[in-house]
Amino acid sequence: MNKKANQYDIILTDDGSETLFSHLYNESCHSASGAKAETKLHYIEGCRIEQAVKNKSELAILEVGFGTGIGFDETCIALGGFDIPITFVSFEIDRQLIDRYQNKNQETFIFYENKATLLKGNIELIIYIGDARLNIKSVMHKFDAIYQDAFSPKKNADLWTTEWFRDLKQLANEECIMSTYSASSSIRKSMVAAGWKLSMGDQFGNKKSSTRAKITGTTESGITQQLERSPAPEITDKNYKDYQEGKLS
Numbered sequence: 001m002n003k004k005a006n007q008y009d010i011i012l013t014d015d016g017s018e019t020l021f022s023h024l025y026n027e028s029c030h031s032a033s034g035a036k037a038e039t040k041l042h043y044i045e046g047c048r049i050e051q052a053v054k055n056k057s058e059l060a061i062l063e064v065g066f067g068t069g070i071g072f073d074e075t076c077i078a079l080g081g082f083d084i085p086i087t088f089v090s091f092e093i094d095r096q097l098i099d100r101y102q103n104k105n106q107e108t109f110i111f112y113e114n115k116a117t118l119l120k121g122n123i124e125l126i127i128y129i130g131d132a133r134l135n136i137k138s139v140m141h142k143f144d145a146i147y148q149d150a151f152s153p154k155k156n157a158d159l160w161t162t163e164w165f166r167d168l169k170q171l172a173n174e175e176c177i178m179s180t181y182s183a184s185s186s187i188r189k190s191m192v193a194a195g196w197k198l199s200m201g202d203q204f205g206n207k208k209s210s211t212r213a214k215i216t217g218t219t220e221s222g223i224t225q226q227l228e229r230s231p232a233p234e235i236t237d238k239n240y241k242d243y244q245e246g247k248l249s
């Protein structure tokens with residue numbers, strides 16, 4: 001990772017909230033149409049967090065990619081009135097984003113082994129620092145919600161493979177909803193191959209649709225038909241580098 005590649009630019013999005021543009025991935029952490037609005041739509045509402053918390057004595061949420069911390073902040077706001085124990089686990093490969101969050105919010109993380117933790121009232125944040133593909137093996141929780149919020153499949157294909165979605169499925173509670181902003185046929189094929197059942201998610205910004213997934217039920221027939229027609233490849237651990245380099249489609 002060179003110096004330039006390791007840097008971020010701050011971008012103001014259309015709802016007035018800020019996101020980061022990563023020079024390493026050549027992509028922003030959020031849609032230019034609104035970082036907070038996108039987070040609320042795809043994750044807080046997409047995973048039905050406020051409904052889930054009402055029926056539970058404890059709640060666990062998994063986020064793929066801590067980034068700016070907006071996913072965590074918006075979750076804290078949404079769950080502010082509930083006093084059950086809540087665990088929010090996140091993965092982040094870039095330690096400087098955790099330091100940035102700490103400085104910006106004047107919070108003090110406890111760092112131990114490969115984790116950064118923070119207690120905010122009844123909400124415990126645990127960030128696994130390093131490659132999520134490795135760190136997922138040491139996560140012991142079962143989750144009620146999964147925010148699949150890696151960079152886009154073309155830039156961050158290692159976090160959109162069938163094998164990755166299999167690992168996530170192992171951590172899902174029966175009622176777990178996994179939600180993502182992506183509606184790509186390739187990632188949908190990978191999710192289906194891993195055993196997830198898909199439904200259409202909301203439209204946001206310049207994207208026409210998004211994806212929600214559960215481990216029970218059936219995939220919506222419209223999605224099944226679309227995937228049958230689509231020539232897009234399933235992304236796997238074997239082909240993800242070729243996929244990223246545009247050699248497959």
Ligand SMILES: C[S@@+](CC[C@H](N)C(=O)[O-])C[C@H]1O[C@@H](n2cnc3c(N)ncnc32)[C@H](O)[C@@H]1O
Pocket residue numbers: 028029030039063064065066067068069070071072091092093094097130131132133149150151156158159
């Ligand atoms: C789209 S951003 C996440 C945005 C975030 N949810 C937020 O609220 O700001 C994707 C994040 O995934 C992280 N990431 C990419 N590859 C990773 C990997 N293999 N393991 C862990 N984190 C990774 C990036 O560093 C980046 O911060």
